[in-house]
Amino acid sequence: MKDLVIIGAGGFAREACLLVEEINRSGDGREKWNLLGFIDEDQARWGLKFRGYPVLGGWAALGELPQSAVLICAIGKPADKQKMVRQADRQGREFATLVHPSVTLADDVKLGNGVLINKGCLLTTNISVADHVSINPGCGIGHDAVIDAFTTLMWRVNISGAVKIGTSCLLGTGSTVLQNKTIGNRCVVGAGAVVIEDLPADCTAVGVPAKSVSVDN
Amino acid sequence: MKDLVIIGAGGFAREACLLVEEINRSGDGREKWNLLGFIDEDQARWGLKFRGYPVLGGWAALGELPQSAVLICAIGKPADKQKMVRQADRQGREFATLVHPSVTLADDVKLGNGVLINKGCLLTTNISVADHVSINPGCGIGHDAVIDAFTTLMWRVNISGAVKIGTSCLLGTGSTVLQNKTIGNRCVVGAGAVVIEDLPADCTAVGVPAKSVSVDN
């Protein structure tokens, strides 16, 4: 059983904590984790306990943990997530990939490192999910979809067949991307938005159908 | 095994009936129920059978049942639900809380009396659901959400992290409330609406993003 540390100590991190507990309770043969606690740069959280696990401190505290402890980044905002991962890389840390026991994955679904997939997600066939993608509960991802690194799907996002999503995108709760559409890097898709056309990089799109409201976040 | 009576005999009540049957069939250790039937004020339904269970009559019929029989209110409209519960209180009745076996609840999720949570709902951590809240299939509720008494969530409602919802609200199918937003008492949120700002009490909001269309229901 490997040691595990959650990066972040906000709401998303506490949901990741529950995910780890549910993996550990699952009867199946998947890898179990010895959760050490949370790492968070916000000093106001140091020493607090969430679900019984301590906020261990900031990066300095992480440095004192054995190198064998692996990480999962539980931060929604892609830019912040990227910063955290860069910091962890400097410490030569490795990342775990966590999938809720309720999610079944076909043998042709490829997951990178540091991927988090929470409960109730539905994935089908020939899907590729790159490093540090965070997938919140209840998302659906169709055949041949490709999701690039650091992207976050909030709750109940619908990614249709053959969709391509760039790096560091943030897709809002209940948003939908139609078949064969491509979303560029660093896009933000609003909650409930329905993307019916390709989106260029660095744009924010909201509404039904989704319209770009700015080209720079 | 306690006796149970469903208040209401419409579609929602028949779905509650199926919920009870699925709880009773579940292998786990949760409490099972002896379902006596339905109570409904609509005389046209008296004597009918739904899924094999009789509509026993109105409040007078309930009065004849042993005091040990507990109730669940399967009525969608919050104001009607409130009336029914007041009536039941006069008879000194207690209410059951029913959760579908497919729904896993963390130990820090608090449920009041008379709560109904149907299948496929996804809840995470530190959630509070007050008395007589009805949650239809497929809803998602994030960390730290608080839902006050008598509120009804139709199918597939998305309640994001740290959302607060007042009493006697009705959230339409597929609606979404964004993180940290507060919805006042007796609000109605339209199907598919995306709430991106706080809503004051007694308003109706529809669309993406949700806009208030009236301040008095």
Next chain:
Amino acid sequence: MKDLVIIGAGGFAREACLLVEEINRSGDGREKWNLLGFIDEDQARWGLKFRGYPVLGGWAALGELPQSAVLICAIGKPADKQKMVRQADRQGREFATLVHPSVTLADDVKLGNGVLINKGCLLTTNISVADHVSINPGCGIGHDAVIDAFTTLMWRVNISGAVKIGTSCLLGTGSTVLQNKTIGNRCVVGAGAVVIEDLPADCTAVGVPAKSVSVDN
């Protein structure tokens, strides 16, 4: 164990293939299938293998298979699906009905022939689904709903209580139909649309609330 052939070899067909594999792996007593492969009119696909199963060829190839082999049509567009079924009828073929093991069906849910229901769908009570209806992952269908032949529900469609949907309709991902509404034959409902009024036959409706944008597809 009956022989089974999937009609179509696109993304939807490969998702149906995964569905068959998941049915075959399920521990429960449901009928298992000997999947022979795919039939597709597109010659460019002949001889290819998807998930280890060959594209056997077009209708001529199907004609060479034993008459005992049954079919499932895994094509989204209702008009194309109808053509395929007509062709199969000429060969006197029978159709299988496939339901994902994660989907529980009450005893009063009626399914026709050639129905496909994929994972994560939530159905309640007294629902009728006619021949060759295709239901993609994560759909929700409420009490007393009636869905007529050849209709396709894309991912996460919400069909509320007592809704009636005509033949050969296509409901887009994440769309919602409110209680008691009726949708005429051959309608198209856009992704994310919320249908709050009856739709006459042959119309296309999009948006929140859904508005008809054309009366002829």
